[in-house]
Structures are given as C-alpha cells and as structure tokens.
Amino acid sequence: MKFAIIAAGDGLRLAQEGVTESKPLVRVRGEQLIDRLIRIFIENNATEIVVVCNVQMHDVTSHLRAIQKNGLNGVSVPLRYVVKSTPSSMHSFYELRNYLRGEPFILTTVDTIFDEDEFHNYVLSFQERVVHGADALMGVTDYIDDEKPLYVGVDNSMRVTGYYDDMQEETRFISAGIYGLTETSLTILSSCIEKGERRMRNFQRAMVAAGLQIEAYLLTQVFDIDHVSDIEKANEVVNNHTYPCEDKVLLIQRALCYSPNSEEKDLAILQEISRLFAHSKMISEEALIDSLASGSLSGLAESDDLLAEYNIIISMARSPMVLDYLDKLEKRGVRVFNPSIGVRACQxxxxxxxxxxxxxxxxxxxxxxxxxxxxxxxxxxxxxxxxxxxxxxxxxxxxxxxxxxxxxxxxxxxxxxxxxxxxxxxxxxxxxxxxxxxxxxxxxxxxxxxxxxxxxxxxxxxxxxxxxxxxxxxxxxxxxxxxxxxxxxxxxxxxxxxxxxxxxxCRIETTRAIGELLRLKTVHSQNTSLKRECRNGN
Missing domain, CATH: 3.30.470.20 (ATP-grasp fold, B domain)
Structure with a gap:
C-alpha cells in the first residue's frame, strides 16, 4: 500500500510562537514529525511513500533527500517527494495524484498525532474494506481539539452520510485528517480542482455527492500540531504509552557471531528499550563472556553478584556460557527476557x-x-x-x-x-x-x-x-x-x-509491547507471591 504526506504548510502559527524549526522537523519525544510518519508507514508495509513540501523549506527538502539516499534508522525507505508551494492542502494532494495511482493509499498531514497501534488496526481494516467494495475509509474521532473541526455524519453501519462545518444532530464525530482512499477518489479530486475548490472538506463532500462508498473508522485521540501547547500535549500522549520502571535493568547485546549483518539493528532495539527504565546498563555478550571466564563481574556490577545489582535482565545472548549463567540467576528470582530455556528451545x-x-x-x-x-x-x-x-x-x-x-x-x-x-x-x-x-x-x-x-x-x-x-x-x-x-x-x-x-x-511499537510484557509479568509474579503467602499463612 502507498502512503502520502502533505508537508507543504508554512507553520506560521508555530513560528509566531517562537518555534524556529520548519513544522515537519519539529520533534515529538525526540522524533521529528516527518520521520515519525515515515517510520510508522514503513512499519505498516508501505510500498511507496510520497511527500509534498513547499519551496521555502530548504531544510525539509534536504532532510527528505538524505532519507531517500540513506534510509531512516538503518532501514531503506521507498520515498518520493515533490517540492512545490501550494495554496491549500487539497492542491498539495493534487500534486501527488500521479504517484498514487494503481493501488489504495493512505493520506495524512505531517503534523497529525495518533496512536500507532490504533493506526495499524486502521490500516488492516482499510485493506479489508477495500476488498469488500469500499471506496474510502476515513479516520474519525470523538476527541474534539480543533479550531475549525469538520463534523462527520454516519449511519448505524458507520457509513459516511455527510460532512458539516457545524455540529448537526446526527454528528458524533469529527474528521481525524487520516484518509484511506482508492484511485476512484483521484477523479473527484481533479474535478474539484477544475471547479476552483480549495478545501479538503469540499473534496470529501464531493465524494459523498458522487455516491462513493465511504466508511468511517473510529480513532480515539487524534489532533494536529498547530501551537506550542500541542507539542507539549503530543509529548505527553506519546510518553503515556511507555511503562516507566524503577527496577535496575541489565541489557545484553547479542555477540557479533550470532548477529551477522544485524549488529547495529540489535543495538538499536536495546537502546530503545533502555528508555523504558530509569536505571539501566547495557553490555555486550562478549564482555559478559570475558567477565565470566575471568571469574569477576566487577565491571558489570558493584560486586560479583549480578543478583544484588539487577533484578531484570533483557538479553539477546545465545552463547552456552551466558545462558548457563542466566539460568542460575533465573532460579534465584531474577527475571530474564527471553529466559534461557526459551533461547535454547529455539534451536x-x-x-x-x-x-x-x-x-x-x-x-x-x-x-x-x-x-x-x-x-x-x-x-x-x-x-x-x-x-x-x-x-x-x-x-x-x-x-x-x-x-x-x-x-x-x-x-x-x-x-x-x-x-x-x-x-x-x-x-x-x-x-x-x-x-x-x-x-x-x-x-x-x-x-x-x-x-x-x-x-x-x-x-x-x-x-x-x-x-x-x-x-x-x-x-x-x-x-x-x-x-x-x-x-x-x-x-x-x-x-x-x-x-x-x-x-x-517496528522498533518503537515493539518497545511499548515489551514494556507491557514486563508489566504483565510483574503483576503475575506479585499475584503468585501473594497466593503463596496466603497458602503458607493458612
């Protein structure tokens, strides 16, 4: 599936509030908005990503050129981009039309903030709905945080019946600015341009008037980055998906011999996971082998007892020596992911x-x-x-x-x-x-x-x-x-x-899932201990 990003706005409101970066390069939790969308699209099987940015933002053009050449986070990106200043989002969409033919595509603006897991489910649903005859699957939300929201009318089966500038009796949702479209929509887009239309909402109304099968997909909290306060809000929303932990955590990077052509990728996932924790240390499997062979772990912990220092170990190790040692720690109560018995079972x-x-x-x-x-x-x-x-x-x-x-x-x-x-x-x-x-x-x-x-x-x-x-x-x-x-x-x-x-x-999503796994295992461990105490007490 193709994905498209409209990044041609001037970001005037952010600039007036003191933000010096071009909007696509504004960071949310350390990740630039344009990079965030490209990463998410790659994680959702993008066959091609097309972007339109304006002529004035030379830094954005240079950034896209670098991604096209070098990839993003070590991953190749099937990226095309158009540099052109346009009078409206609909005109920006029009500039991308010829790149979007041949297969369904999803379009959004560069500053749209949404839950990544919800978006993944939306992508899967769009693919399924297209097979069953839908012409479009439009993201909608009941979270209203827009200066000029576009209200969406739907029937009992979530089929879109109309778009409105003001709230109507039958409108429970507003547009989330995420559009799943098929090639049929491009004919309607061209017709709107020929008629002198300028607003995306009028394009959506034209699709309804043409009798297209437009369905709605409910997303929870979706909003745009228009003000500095939106950046702060976005950081809070994204951070809410992590699971901060006060445990001291040791992360073990897989030895090079077990990680051919993947050493940097292995390191990257562990670095991302380390952000979940207030106290963590990363070592290589080779360093741990050397320490075990010498009989001293003082380079890893304050003493030679890792149990006294770390109660969670996240390990990619595969060497027999390290697995034997981790097995001993597990028997003494240290939580290890993946457990040594599981790593051996993957023979x-x-x-x-x-x-x-x-x-x-x-x-x-x-x-x-x-x-x-x-x-x-x-x-x-x-x-x-x-x-x-x-x-x-x-x-x-x-x-x-x-x-x-x-x-x-x-x-x-x-x-x-x-x-x-x-x-x-x-x-x-x-x-x-x-x-x-x-x-x-x-x-x-x-x-x-x-x-x-x-x-x-x-x-x-x-x-x-x-x-x-x-x-x-x-x-x-x-x-x-x-x-x-x-x-x-x-x-x-x-x-x-x-x-x-x-x-x-899918590094970011995986990290969140691993955080959830740790939380679930911690709750299970606590419940098991409580039941054991109750049995002993009886």
Missing part, C-alpha cells in the same frame, strides 16, 4: 520437532522445487549454514559439507513457492506485525530472493498470529520473530522461528 531442529508434534504448519519433507538444508543446532551464523539444493544428490553433498564442519544436527525442508512473510510478536500483548520480504526488510544472507518479489497473496494474518503465539508459548520465548511462506491458495508454512529478533521495522 532449529527443536523448533522443527515441536511444530511437527503440535500440528503447526511446517514445510514438507518432499517437493519438486528443491530443498533447503540448514544447521539444526543453532541459528544461522554464516551464509553456508543455510544451503539451497536442487535435488536429493545435492542435499546429500550439503549434509556431508556440514558433517565436515562438525555439524551433525541438520534440518532438511522442501522448498515452498510463495510470498516470504517476516513476522514479529510479543507474547500476550496483542502485538504482532508482519512484512513481505523485499529489498528493505531485515535479512541475514538474502536467501529470500529465491522466492522472488511478493505477490501479496491473501491470507489470514490472525491465523498466523495465533500459530506464532502458540509456538512462542510452547518454546517459552515471549519476544519472538520468524518467517513464513504464504502460498497462492492462502495457506502458509512457518519456515523459521527466532528468539529476540532486531524488530528493525
């Missing part, structure tokens, strides 16, 4: 065995499209840990090569044709995201290219979520990711499952 051959035993969708043993031979004792650490073979003879040669390297635990899967889908989740929090594999998705060795460009085969993401969540519980790995192949008929198989991926395309 590829064990994942394969669990999926077979539990009836989860796994790749077949036999096929006509080739085979994958993978080391089963650990995750892939180098390119030849995963080999594609054309036939059974090549499979045997690949196994022999593994044996010569001392690897006897091997998994063989038949190749499955279809879309490669990468999924990410945090158990028990309803957080689940999936992305089609492409040039800008996280990958270790580029094996996904064998399946070609994704076709976008329709499938049940809720079923995939349920299967992934079930697997995460079986493996005791609450922070997880994996890969699936979606076949042309909509069925799928899970081909890989990992503990604690980098979450590079």
């Amino acid at each position: 590829r051959s064990n994942v394969d065995r669990v999926m077979r035993n539990e009836g989860l969708p796994f790749p077949p043993d036999e096929g006509n499209e080739g085979y994958w031979v993978k080391r089963g004792d650990a995750s892939a650490q180098r390119k030849d840990d995963i080999c594609f073979c054309l036939n059974k003879d090549d499979v045997e040669k690949a196994k022999l090569a593994f044996n010569q390297r001392g690897i006897i635990d091997i998994v063989t899967q038949a190749h499955v044709k279809g879309d490669v889908v990468k999924f990410y989740g945090v158990e028990g929090t309803d957080f689940f995201r999936y992305y089609y594999s492409s040039v800008d998705t996280e990958t270790k060795f580029g094996d996904e290219v064998r399946n070609g460009s994704p076709h976008g085969y329709s499938f049940s993401s809720s079923d995939l979520q349920a299967d992934a969540e079930r697997l995460s519980r079986l493996l005791q790995t609450p922070i997880y990711g994996g890969d699936a192949i979606v076949k042309e008929d909509g069925s799928y198989v899970i081909i890989d499952f990992n503990d604690f991926p980098s979450f590079s395309r």
Whole structure:
C-alpha cells in the first residue's frame, strides 16, 4: 500500500510562537514529525511513500533527500517527494495524484498525532474494506481539539452520510485528517480542482455527492500540531504509552557471531528499550563472556553478584556460557527476557520437532522445487549454514559439507513457492506485525530472493498470529520473530522461528509491547507471591 504526506504548510502559527524549526522537523519525544510518519508507514508495509513540501523549506527538502539516499534508522525507505508551494492542502494532494495511482493509499498531514497501534488496526481494516467494495475509509474521532473541526455524519453501519462545518444532530464525530482512499477518489479530486475548490472538506463532500462508498473508522485521540501547547500535549500522549520502571535493568547485546549483518539493528532495539527504565546498563555478550571466564563481574556490577545489582535482565545472548549463567540467576528470582530455556528451545531442529508434534504448519519433507538444508543446532551464523539444493544428490553433498564442519544436527525442508512473510510478536500483548520480504526488510544472507518479489497473496494474518503465539508459548520465548511462506491458495508454512529478533521495522511499537510484557509479568509474579503467602499463612 502507498502512503502520502502533505508537508507543504508554512507553520506560521508555530513560528509566531517562537518555534524556529520548519513544522515537519519539529520533534515529538525526540522524533521529528516527518520521520515519525515515515517510520510508522514503513512499519505498516508501505510500498511507496510520497511527500509534498513547499519551496521555502530548504531544510525539509534536504532532510527528505538524505532519507531517500540513506534510509531512516538503518532501514531503506521507498520515498518520493515533490517540492512545490501550494495554496491549500487539497492542491498539495493534487500534486501527488500521479504517484498514487494503481493501488489504495493512505493520506495524512505531517503534523497529525495518533496512536500507532490504533493506526495499524486502521490500516488492516482499510485493506479489508477495500476488498469488500469500499471506496474510502476515513479516520474519525470523538476527541474534539480543533479550531475549525469538520463534523462527520454516519449511519448505524458507520457509513459516511455527510460532512458539516457545524455540529448537526446526527454528528458524533469529527474528521481525524487520516484518509484511506482508492484511485476512484483521484477523479473527484481533479474535478474539484477544475471547479476552483480549495478545501479538503469540499473534496470529501464531493465524494459523498458522487455516491462513493465511504466508511468511517473510529480513532480515539487524534489532533494536529498547530501551537506550542500541542507539542507539549503530543509529548505527553506519546510518553503515556511507555511503562516507566524503577527496577535496575541489565541489557545484553547479542555477540557479533550470532548477529551477522544485524549488529547495529540489535543495538538499536536495546537502546530503545533502555528508555523504558530509569536505571539501566547495557553490555555486550562478549564482555559478559570475558567477565565470566575471568571469574569477576566487577565491571558489570558493584560486586560479583549480578543478583544484588539487577533484578531484570533483557538479553539477546545465545552463547552456552551466558545462558548457563542466566539460568542460575533465573532460579534465584531474577527475571530474564527471553529466559534461557526459551533461547535454547529455539534451536532449529527443536523448533522443527515441536511444530511437527503440535500440528503447526511446517514445510514438507518432499517437493519438486528443491530443498533447503540448514544447521539444526543453532541459528544461522554464516551464509553456508543455510544451503539451497536442487535435488536429493545435492542435499546429500550439503549434509556431508556440514558433517565436515562438525555439524551433525541438520534440518532438511522442501522448498515452498510463495510470498516470504517476516513476522514479529510479543507474547500476550496483542502485538504482532508482519512484512513481505523485499529489498528493505531485515535479512541475514538474502536467501529470500529465491522466492522472488511478493505477490501479496491473501491470507489470514490472525491465523498466523495465533500459530506464532502458540509456538512462542510452547518454546517459552515471549519476544519472538520468524518467517513464513504464504502460498497462492492462502495457506502458509512457518519456515523459521527466532528468539529476540532486531524488530528493525517496528522498533518503537515493539518497545511499548515489551514494556507491557514486563508489566504483565510483574503483576503475575506479585499475584503468585501473594497466593503463596496466603497458602503458607493458612
């Protein structure tokens, strides 16, 4: 799906109140408004992002040029932008029209503040509604914080019946300024421009008059950044989604040998998670191994007892030595995420065995499209840990090569044709995201290219979520990711499952979900302790 951003306003009211940055570069919780939207759109599977900004804001143009060249937060961005000053938002929209043809798209202004999880659900709903004949899905809200709100009339099925400058008897909502549209709307847009219309609300009225099927989607608190007070309010709204914790937390970055081509991404997610806590320290897995080998942890804590210093450990570690040590700490009451037992359970051959035993969708043993031979004792650490073979003879040669390297635990899967889908989740929090594999998705060795460009085969993401969540519980790995192949008929198989991926395309949302996981586990731990005390008291 395409996404579009109108960033061509002059930000005059903010400038009059002393804000020196161009509005798209104003920061909310340390993140520039334009970056925030681009990140969110990338996290929602944007195939292309188009932006219009005005001629006067040279800093915005330079910023977009840098993103187009270097990506954002280490992630490639399919970005196009138009530099043109326009008399209205509708004219800005018109300047983007030719980039928005061919598939549904979502449009908003650069300063729109909304809940990211709600927006994700809105995107999924828009995709579903389009399949069932909707021409548009318009975000609406009952939170009124606008100097000139546009009131929206809807019927009992949330179909839009009209747009009004003043509150009417049948209006419960106002426009949230988030527009999910199909190509049909662009014809109406051109007609409005030809008639000399200037306001987006008149474009929306024209869609109703044309008889388009326009549906409304309720969002909670949505508002624009028009004044300095709005920036302060936005910071409060965004910060309300974090879960500040007074515990002292140790974060362990995965060793380079277990993180090929992903070291910076692993570091980035841990840095984001560290913001949840008032007191945290980050170390590398290599440093912890050195400390354990030397028998001294004084570089990590005030004493050689990590238990005395940290009661929560968030770990990406995979080395046997560190897992053994974390296991000892867990038995003494330290909360570790992911637990050492879960990390060990994600050994590829064990994942394969669990999926077979539990009836989860796994790749077949036999096929006509080739085979994958993978080391089963650990995750892939180098390119030849995963080999594609054309036939059974090549499979045997690949196994022999593994044996010569001392690897006897091997998994063989038949190749499955279809879309490669990468999924990410945090158990028990309803957080689940999936992305089609492409040039800008996280990958270790580029094996996904064998399946070609994704076709976008329709499938049940809720079923995939349920299967992934079930697997995460079986493996005791609450922070997880994996890969699936979606076949042309909509069925799928899970081909890989990992503990604690980098979450590079949904880092902020993942952090919030991990904060929620910690809160839920803390409440559960407290309730368990209380029940134990009650039993002992009786």
